[in-house]
Amino acid sequence: MxxxxxxxxxxxxxxxxxxxxxxxxxxxxxxxxxxxxxxxxxxxxxxxxxxxxxxxxxxxxxxxxxxxxxxxxxxxxxxxxxxxxxxxxxxxxxxxxxxxxxxxxxxxxxxxxxxxxxxxxxxxxxxxxxxxxxxxxxxxxxxxxxxxxxxxxxxxxIRARSVTEDGAVALVSRSHCDAQTHEALARFAPGAVKPLGSSLKLCRIAQGAADLYLRHGPTMQWDTAAGDAILRAAGGCVVDLAGAPLRYARHVAGVSRDFGNPDFCAFGDARLKARL
Known part of the structure; x- marks a missing residue:
């Protein structure tokens, strides 16, 4: 096309x-x-x-x-x-x-x-x-x-996958992961939690090799935009903690920094949003 x-x-x-x-x-x-x-x-x-x-x-x-x-x-x-x-x-x-x-x-x-x-x-x-x-x-x-x-x-x-009976595979940042993140992940009852660097986490979800990535703390829109485009096209989503898709603009409601992101979660299977 x-x-x-x-x-x-x-x-x-x-x-x-x-x-x-x-x-x-x-x-x-x-x-x-x-x-x-x-x-x-x-x-x-x-x-x-x-x-x-x-x-x-x-x-x-x-x-x-x-x-x-x-x-x-x-x-x-x-x-x-x-x-x-x-x-x-x-x-x-x-x-x-x-x-x-x-x-x-x-x-x-x-x-x-x-x-x-x-x-x-x-x-x-x-x-x-x-x-x-x-x-x-x-x-x-x-x-x-x-x-x-x-x-x-x-x-x-590539396509994102549906969550299996073995439980979701959750990815966390290799360099930016804290106790709050692990506590929040518990609601998803992941079968495995794996660290990975950079936007490769969003790629792995889009490729059907993992299921979710939860991020608390400051990130910028250039950190997520490319991976968000890929995951959306692969059937997944990246949403704020209220379940709304991330928005990309200089000023985003509730975010103080120019081109900043709120806390967010990326899913391969949108049904996981119900656990936010």
Whole structure:
């Protein structure tokens, strides 16, 4: 299905994400410094260079769509946005990048009227890529890391699963998990609880490998938008703790920070929402 006039193709967004991933891996394989942003979260040269690559790539394919990107926003560079804009996390899971465990991603999402309608998540250390267009569905593939001109292959459609009798598999943040999270998870009676870094958690739910991800505490919309687009297209949902779908805009009711998220839960099987 062709994209609407003025709307990029999901394949275009995937190529931008892969190019950013190559820039990240060039830095990942060598020494790098770690600095602290004003909120004390870490940032590396890989975050900055990947964001520059993405900004240039998106400006080429969709010059009229504003870009809200993590590092630019941290520096106070936030454009005026209308009903369409990109949300970009150039290196989601910076702590995982620093720890060199491979669980970090490039996240790009297109927002239309407050909802994520396209999303790409690329894990450059493994070559995994997951992407979705609300009009076409959600897909997963592999990026050939050794090729000078990388290609995406082994593309297959993905769907979230129904919860099994063995109980839900719950995912938690590898770097941001506390006693409150484990207490809240008890209402879902999970059969297993597994830690995982970055937006890979939303990918695993969309791929039918896990069932839910509950997050208390501060997150930003660029952390979730791409994974939310993918999970919605795969039949799941990401909702606040009142059960309403997350909204994507500079100002969201009940959230004090620009482009901030409320506490939320991601589900593969929407029937789990009844336990919130």
């Amino acid at each position: 062709a994209a609407a006039k003025g709307t990029p193709d999901i394949e275009d967004l995937a190529r931008v994400a892969v190019t950013a991933g190559r820039a990240i891996m060039t830095i990942y394989t060598g020494p790098f410094d770690v600095e602290a942003k004003p909120d004390d979260s870490p940032v590396t040269r890989a975050d900055i260079e990947a964001e520059n690559v993405i900004a240039a790539g998106l400006a080429e394919i969709a010059p009229d769509i504003p870009i809200v990107a993590e590092e630019a926003a941290a520096a106070g560079d936030i454009p005026d946005v209308g009903d369409r804009f990109f949300l970009v996390d150039p290196l989601d899971g910076t702590r995982e990048f620093i720890e060199r465990n491979g669980e970090f991603t490039v996240n790009i999402a297109l927002i239309v009227d407050g909802a994520p309608v396209m999303g790409v998540i690329h894990a450059p250390a493994s070559g995994e890529i997951v992407f979705a267009d609300s009009a076409r569905g959600a897909f997963a593939g592999r990026v050939a890391l050794e090729e000078n001109e990388p290609t995406i292959s082994d593309i297959r459609q």
